[in-house]
Amino acid sequence: NLDGYGLRVAVTSGGCSGFSYGLDFENQEKPEDTVLEIEGVKIYVDRSSAAHLSGTVIDYVAGLQGAGFKFTNPNVKSTCGCGTSFSA
Helix, strand or coil: CCCCCCEEEEEEEECCECCCCCEEEEEECCCCEEEEEECCCEEEHHHHHHHCCCCCCEEEEEECCCEEEEECCCCCCCCCCCCEEEEC
16 A cells, blocks of 8 residues: 655666666655655655756656656766666
8 A cells, every 4th residue: 555655766876877767655755855746646856866857757658668667867968778877
């Protein structure tokens, strides 16, 4: 049961290009969070991730290669070959 939960969106160090995205369920705001509410869902973003996520569009896509979240981020300078990490 995920009543009361929102989605934490984060940028973490890692991957071959330097940064990667993280998504997790969250039910509590932290003091440094920016909290958005979109269509009734709370989105939690910590201060350090917010700088890398400014202007980012997150969409859920399904296709022949599977389904998942797609990040369109204007701050990205390059991505790795497999597309799971990026540099900014």
